[in-house]
Amino acid sequence: MRPTKSEDDALVDLVDVILRKGAVIEADVVIAVADIPLVGLKLRAALAGMTTMTEYGIFEEWDEAQRLRHREGVDRRVE
Template identity: 75%
Template sequence: MKPTKDDHAVVDLLDVLLRDGAIIQADVVITVADIPLVGLSLRAAIAGMTTMTDYGYFEEWDELQRKLAEAPDDHPLLPGKG
């Protein structure tokens, strides 16, 4: 099988990530001279906002952003307010 050049690979990857999402999980240990100093447990969810809210992530944040977009002058956390 001969490799082919696919100019749309990045677009297809972004489409899948935004539509379906992905979870990336990694455990990292930082060492110096074979002495473990720091341990990290990382987890990232990557998806479009529609997918995130469908799975229950960022629902409150999304709702707040939509309200701010409709009436930004009404929010007390904006500069010059509350």
């Protein structure tokens, strides 16, 4: 009997890779009416799991603040 891989696993694998390694998406958008550019947008998004983000120095302060806030909340419940 040979192992098989369902097609649903491809999406799971993709999400796993994005969370572990991360991905950066960049886009330049120009909104124009009658060939006259009105608005220009430069977009950049980083997608990754929090562990990966903090390894690269992104959201370190936010992560530390959230962990401290959580610890304080747990300490209050224990008292």
